[in-house]
Amino acid sequence: MRINEEKCIGCNLCIPYCCGGAIAEAEDRDKCVIDEDKCVECYVCKWSGCCPKDAFEETPLEWPRSVRHTFSAVKAAFSDTRMDGRGTKEMKTNDITGRFRLGEVGFTVDVGRPGTGTSFADVEKIAMAVADAGVSFVEDNPTTRLMEDGKSGKFQADVRGERILSCILEFKTKEEHLMKVVNALRAVAGDVDTVFSVGCISRCREDGTIPVKALLDEAGVFYRPNGKVNIGLGRPLSPY
């Protein structure tokens, strides 16, 4: 994204709209400028229509900068990861896909959210920490697809320096390894320059009880009273 300085009138209305904190008033002139390092290419500045002079202009995004837009804008289709945006269907279609099964615990780690953004270097730190704890990364996930091998948690070298609004690390392990993963996340939290939100997924038993809940309670792990519930209306693709 760039600001056309011939159009910009320096009104500063756009500054608070920037999700990456990348827009500022130029020091030497009455114009707004975008810090390219901070800009996550979310396009909110342009799409929101906040500029009275329509001064925001999209610029061609080439690899690897294009991943910024992939993981910061909403719901566009991107060739970089061969999937739609930063999202993943994780547990939302588990009744159809059987992605997470009894005896397993799934994790989602939203890196950079809420509201802080992240570099892939920090995403990699978290991914490598949980890889060491023995998790399997979900293949059908755009973040996994930027890893070197989908196993070690290492990312392709050319994307590590890119900043994004957020991405989702998605992985699973056996129930008995739940605390190993939680402890790995707690440990790496002190080593990153961002915020991350952790989700923990459990397939319910036939009677509706939630196996992982008992494990979290027993270990004294905090969880919020609000979460997500797949209510089981999806028709399975195949028996599982």
Next chain:
Amino acid sequence: MTHSLHRQGSEESLKRDYVVLAMGTGAGAMAAQKAQLSRRFPGLYKAGKAVYKILRGLRPGRSKKPAKKAAKKGSDIPGSVVFDSREDLCDHLKKLKDADTGRSVVVSGLIDEVNACLREIGLRPHTVQFSLGLFGRTERLPEKDVLEMTTMCGHDMIAPKLAAKWADDVRKGKIPKEKAADNMARLCQCGIFNKTRALEILDTMQGEIG
């Protein structure tokens, strides 16, 4: 996406915040299901008490009111809907159950309340996702009230500085709180921003609870 998982707020406040997502696993299957549902349940998604309905476009080329357009055609199923009461949530889930679309339906909200609702309509949870909270440099997060509003947009499209500015504008009488809530809702492209809660939070920020 996990984005509706980490909505912040007190349990009391979250009693008025339920997001329902409906989705399939492929465009072809979804289109077939939509056509089938259109014939069987033409009125299912036209009415209701949803706080806010599906996609509102910020991107070029997207209609600003696709939900309204789709409702006229009677052919669309909302991908996302927000309710501000458990009763309305239960009514909607009952309709979805009866429709038997084969699509996955996920509810974000207070887990105990959602499960109670499922029991009432004869369903059981299939899979549950807990939020274990926020880790890392949490000192960088905005103040609590602002965070409660910005996390209602799952994709983080509402910059904390902007939400804080609009809250300040309300406090100073520059804009009505409804305008501030509308502004924030417009930035949430998935339409899962709950304006009822936003108004309550803006009231709280002004010290006008009640």
